[in-house]
Amino acid sequence: MSDHVSVKRLQRAELARRTNCNLETIRYYEKIGVMPAPPRTTTGYRVYDESHVRRLRFILRARELGFAIEEIRGLLRLVDGGTQTCAEVKARTEDHLADVRAKIADLRRIERVLAATASKCTGDEIPECPVLEALAS
Amino acid sequence: MSDHVSVKRLQRAELARRTNCNLETIRYYEKIGVMPAPPRTTTGYRVYDESHVRRLRFILRARELGFAIEEIRGLLRLVDGGTQTCAEVKARTEDHLADVRAKIADLRRIERVLAATASKCTGDEIPECPVLEALAS
DNA sequence: CTACAGTCTGTATTGACTACAGACTCAAGA
DNA sequence: TCTTGAGTCTGTAGTCAATACAGACTGTAG
Numbered sequence: 001m002s003d004h005v006s007v008k009r010l011q012r013a014e015l016a017r018r019t020n021c022n023l024e025t026i027r028y029y030e031k032i033g034v035m036p037a038p039p040r041t042t043t044g045y046r047v048y049d050e051s052h053v054r055r056l057r058f059i060l061r062a063r064e065l066g067f068a069i070e071e072i073r074g075l076l077r078l079v080d081g082g083t084q085t086c087a088e089v090k091a092r093t094e095d096h097l098a099d100v101r102a103k104i105a106d107l108r109r110i111e112r113v114l115a116a117t118a119s120k121c122t123g124d125e126i127p128e129c130p131v132l133e134a135l136a137s
Numbered sequence: 138m139s140d141h142v143s144v145k146r147l148q149r150a151e152l153a154r155r156t157n158c159n160l161e162t163i164r165y166y167e168k169i170g171v172m173p174a175p176p177r178t179t180t181g182y183r184v185y186d187e188s189h190v191r192r193l194r195f196i197l198r199a200r201e202l203g204f205a206i207e208e209i210r211g212l213l214r215l216v217d218g219g220t221q222t223c224a225e226v227k228a229r230t231e232d233h234l235a236d237v238r239a240k241i242a243d244l245r246r247i248e249r250v251l252a253a254t255a256s257k258c259t260g261d262e263i264p265e266c267p268v269l270e271a272l273a274s
Numbered sequence: 275c276t277a278c279a280g281t282c283t284g285t286a287t288t289g290a291c292t293a294c295a296g297a298c299t300c301a302a303g304a
Numbered sequence: 305t306c307t308t309g310a311g312t313c314t315g316t317a318g319t320c321a322a323t324a325c326a327g328a329c330t331g332t333a334g
Contacts, residue, residue, distance in 0.1 A: 024323055043330060045281060054273060061272045065247050069321070079269055089268045090258035097251045104244045107237055110202050114234045121227035131226045132216055135198050136191060150311070161292055180299060182312060
């Protein structure tokens with residue numbers, strides 16, 4: 001009776017398809033310990049279920065938002081421990097938000113320099129080039 | 138008379154100091170061929186001069202602006218060949234500018250999601266957390 | 275029985291560095 | 305002259321976050 005209400009079992013390719021994750025990335029996440037090692041068939045095939053789908057989606061979404069693996073590991077510890085407080089997670093999110101904003105500021109500075117330099121270009125065939133001069137000076 | 142007006146000779150650490158570049162990065166740039174292999178003393182020490190300072194500054198500035206090494210290699214070929222046209226460089230710069238703008242757009246999207254999610258947090262000690270829910274759902 | 279697709283493992287590659295070990299050189303001080 | 309410490313040399317390994325591949329095994333359909 002134990003598998004009367006059977007859980008849907010997935011192999012690796014199916015998990016990859018359902019999460020839109022690269023096949024090999026799943027194994028990689030298992031190796032670095034952010035995905036749990038799933039049970040195996042007698043012949044060694046990994047067997048996943050819905051809990052793995054949720055876990056992987058969590059990781060992928062956090063990666064999309066630019067969290068580093070180590071930051072995600074921290075978030076997962078909070079989730080797994082069941083001891084997380086909203087305050088802790090909020091603090092980590094805000095730290096990360098500050099990082100993202102700093103990156104945006106960097107890129108905007110780069111954008112300004114590139115745009116200003118490119119706009120000086122005549123587009124002529126002459127070898128004098130304001131971009132190269134800006135880089136060389 | 139050949140070294141009557143002697144060029145200022147620098148060793149690696151001095152070049153690093155003057156360009157604010159990591160010591161090992163200089164050797165790396167030589168290895169991958171964006172910096173020329175400098176002459177050596179009889180005992181094998183690299184000997185740099187002002188031309189190396191200029192070259193390295195060019196590379197570092199381009200890196201700061203987010204050009205990839207391969208893009209820089211392309212810019213350097215234009216410089217070295219003496220055949221560069223302003224139009225070519227302008228085109229490459231504008232391609233790169235488009236990449237930078239795409240990255241900014243990505244990060245701004247991420248920023249919006251993070252900010253919106255974090256602002257829902259109560260900061261309370263309760264384990265329900267809108268950030269984790271947003272990631273898990 | 276034989277294809278063929280899927281999975282398994284470990285390892286190599288990417289980009290742009292950075293760090294380290296172990297040997298060598300150089301200049302200054304005792 | 306000897307020693308000490310700083311600088312340099314080489315090759316190699318590690319970083320991050322995957323991605324790719326080779327070679328062996330398994331599972332299934334015809």
